[in-house]
Amino acid sequence: MLRGGIIGFGRMGITHFAILNSRPDVEITAICDTHSFVRRNIARHLHVAAYSDHEKMLRDADLDFVVVATPTAMHKAAACCALERGLHAFVEKPLTLNPNDSHELLAMVGRSACVNQVGYVLRFSDVFMQVKRLLDARAIGDLVSYKMEMRGPTVLGDTRGSWRSQGDAGGGCLYDFASHAVDLVNYLVGVPERVVGAVLRPVYSRQVEDALCATFLYAGNLWGNLMVNWSDPSCRKPSYRFEALGRNGKIIADLHAYRAFFRGPPDIDGLTEGWNQRHITDFAAPIRFYLRGFEYTRQLDYFIDCIEGRASPGVSSFATAAETDTVIARIRASAAQEKRSERWIA
Known part of the structure; x- marks a missing residue:
């Protein structure tokens, strides 16, 4: 069973939660969001640990992977924190606001075995x-x-x-x-x-x-x-x-x-x-599982399959996302x- 966390629980964070948590081999055990209203309802209705700080979540929760679904300006900090802890990372698009920041993340994944993917869903x-x-x-x-x-x-x-x-x-x-x-x-x-x-x-x-x-x-x-x-x-x-x-x-x-x-x-x-x-x-x-379109499930299933060794990563990686940036x-x-x-x- 893979244990995952989500950083940012807006529209895309909720979409990713629903798709990933429908897999029998995945459990979302931690969610981070800066809004107290969102955290209260996560704890009340989803029975998942809710955090206001992503560094604390990544430090305290026992995770295998993380999904970053925050506004883009926060992507680099959250992705860096995850990669430093050896977590596989799925980051919403675009990867960062600056190609130099994207290449810094690309260098980090080049030194690790972490699966990395960006949410360019049209590739699926x-x-x-x-x-x-x-x-x-x-x-x-x-x-x-x-x-x-x-x-x-x-x-x-x-x-x-x-x-x-x-x-x-x-x-x-x-x-x-x-x-x-x-x-x-x-x-x-x-x-x-x-x-x-x-x-x-x-x-x-x-x-x-x-x-x-x-x-x-x-x-x-x-x-x-x-x-x-x-x-x-x-x-x-x-x-x-x-x-x-x-x-x-x-x-x-x-x-x-x-x-x-x-x-x-x-x-x-x-x-x-x-x-x-x-x-x-x-x-x-x-x-x-259908939600919003076939491609939304297909991209996340591909991410999990890459983590579990059933697929080869690279379709929508940090490398291709850096080219887009x-x-x-x-x-x-x-x-x-x-x-x-x-x-x-x-």
Whole structure:
């Protein structure tokens, strides 16, 4: 039986608790949260030890692993504390607010045998795993360009009272929302060599951005566009659309299905020349527990399987998350350069 602790018991902490505690080989025995109301209810309803200080929890509780689900600014301190005690660590995205901090954590895990994972859940999406398989097989030939769009209704008013309005806490669309889209691009296509033409702009917020766009450049003349907006009232929940154009075809995908066009017979999984469409129900692997989406359970089951030696780690590691943090930093640098050169008029 693996014993786990959770640091931060907001929406994601509660989600991770429900999924992990449903496994017969896992028991969540300790939870840390800074809000006394949350701790009282943890003790009353969950019968789990509740702590206000993560260092005390990690010192006193007998744990095998920890899940860090705090605002991003607190990730590094909590993850360092866990790794120093030899605990396996699952950290919510993004890993940190600074690529240098991410590489410090990466150096720590390099000196240990601890399993490390970051909550970039789209790497465990059935549809996007299929898309990656097609791209890796070069089913549409050499890539020419791609578009990645992400939209949602996360912020539809002024959020001054929330950490999401504080950039130094990890708030803002880029860190808290668009990081998913950036990581998905890294997963599907690769890490861009350059980021140019980035624009960050508010819609409702006063101190952070609510929408952004950027162009990613690669070797071989490949380029991609990123467009993200978390203040879109037309969306019920976050939505994703990825479109890739290759010399021999095109792929269009979201969380529910993908469409693929091939100039000739692709010779893969019964797909044919011309347009093909596959829905998630055509290929999704079953999961043992459903909450919010198949991918949420799949990522945590993968984490536990890696700890127990049934899977090889690396799908969404501190290493890949550090690459994503680097691209996020490049987006910010590009946006600052655009602003200085006055190419964008707000």
